[in-house]
Amino acid sequence: MTVLIVGAAVSGRAAMGLALSDSSDVVVYDDDPAAIADLPPSVVTVNATTYSDALRDASLVVLSPGLPQTLGIVEDARGRGIRILGEVEFALEHIATPYCAVTGTNGKTTVTGATADMLIASGRKARAVGNIGAPLSAAVDEDADVFVIEMSSFQLHTATSFHPSAAAITNIAADHLDTHGSFEAYSAAKAKIFTHQDSTDLLTWDADDEGASAVVQRAGSRLVPVSATGLPDGGNGVVAGEMVIGDWRFIAPDVGPAFTADLLMAATLARHMGASEAGVSATLGNFRPGVHRREQVAFVAGIAWVNDSKATNPHAALASIRSFERVILIAGGRNKGLDLAPLPNEQNVVQTIAIGESTPDLVAAAPPGSIVTASSLDEAVSIADSIAVPGDTVLLAPGCASFDMFASYVERGDVFRELVTSMVEES
Structure with a gap:
């Protein structure tokens, strides 16, 4: 062969x-x-x-x-x-290990990692693989009880028989339209996560997200919605400061609505795949957002400096912006065929600093006098330092890919952290 x-x-x-x-x-x-x-x-x-x-x-x-x-x-x-x-x-044809899967525009890695952590804390031999950075093909021979597979739209696009016993769709907003051609095609790729599921399989999603809520209506799965703002019918959510997962109750971590929804989906998946109440509780108590995900790298003179380089599309950037009261936004990079106009026009953005290839698009969309341009991330940090006042959050939430200026969003975030750290040390 x-x-x-x-x-x-x-x-x-x-x-x-x-x-x-x-x-x-x-x-x-x-x-x-x-x-x-x-x-x-x-x-x-x-x-x-x-x-x-x-x-x-x-x-x-x-x-x-x-x-x-x-x-x-x-x-x-x-x-x-x-x-x-x-x-x-190809890898799945070589294993018989049960698996669950996670897709969505944003939050996939958080849900995938938290699900695996909950299962591991419950004594299960779980392995997070896929788009999270570890190919399933490299893990075929591992002694695992369950795989938690993060699936991008590109990975699902080629799927023909993918059948997770539990799946999550974090949210669906416009992304990768430069590759998929249309939002409809992008959504259709995401929907392949449940194509082969039936009523014995679980499908969870953020009920507060319009895109995900629309897509799941086509599923034949057992539907379990989640919400960070309440308790949806037949689902899991938050009530009076408690996270409700079926008949389990936990103190809801103070991590904001986006991460709360991610943790609700992770707990829903993990319980279905055999996690214990104690394992879920331990993971919730220890949860911290990953690097490059609303990561506060400094707080000086009343000004917060936050690295959200992972916000590579407007949907993620807007969620980040809305987490803070007054934002000096560093945005831009390589656009993926998406509408960037909402970023500089968000009501709590007091100033936008545009970087990268998408600078003309951001400048054209911004209200007069509300945007300046920078030729590098170094210059953007310097400009932000000169205009920020106590109470401001200087937020790197680009809303774009990094490949015009950096090898990856990780390098972009690392450079931002290094620039801010050096600035603080020299002040």
Whole structure:
């Protein structure tokens, strides 16, 4: 059997390793010579001009997430009737371990991590995998009781038989329209998380989110809504400062509505997958937002400096902005075909500092006199320092991808933290 892996980044390499463990003949496609330079000698490498012979012999194509379906090799494989799988479904064919899954525009990683933590605190051998950064293909041989799989729209787009026994949709707002082409196509990809579920499978979502609430109406699953603002019918929520998960009651952490909804979904999933009340309680008590997610990096002279570099779309940025009373907003980067106008026009934004490729869009949308531009993040921090007054929050919530200026949102957030830390030390 010949397996052709499309893409030699993290997921592709994990799929390659799994295919090699099956004693399959493996071909890896990537147009970046550096990506395929250090592969094992037994692996054949091809690119856009040399794949034809390899494709003729292939019985399976494994597509790495994020690569377009319009790639010539993918279209040719489809035209030849060759089976095409995403990396996650390829891995699932090698395991019998139960799994649950999480998707959504924002909050996926928080819900995935918290669900796994609740199960681990309950004595279960749980493993968080998928879009969270650990490919499932690399975890196939692990001794796990349950996998918690974070699924992006790209991973779900190629799904054909994905069937989690429990699933969560955190929210659905416009994102990645530069790839999916329309909000409808993006939503349809997200909906694939429940396509194969039935009434014995659980589906939870944030009932306060219009996008998720609309999509789940098509599901045949057992529906369990959650809300950070109340207790929805048939679901879980917050009442009088208590988090309600079925007949379990916990003190609700003071983490704001977005993270509260994330924790409600995590607890709903974890309980379904075998978590204990004590395990859920311990995780809720220890919860802290992850780095680059509304991370306060300094509080000086009454001014808070907050890193939310993970806010890579307007939906996430707006949720962040609304968490603070007065915001000096650092926004911009590489837009993904989304409307950035709400960011500088949010009522508690007193000044916007625009950075990156999307600067013209932000300037055009902002009220007169409410926006300045910066050629670098360093300059943006300096400008914010010169205009911030006690009570302000200087918030990095870009609403855009980072790739015009940085390798990732992580690098962008790290640079912001370093700049602020240096500024504080020098003051």
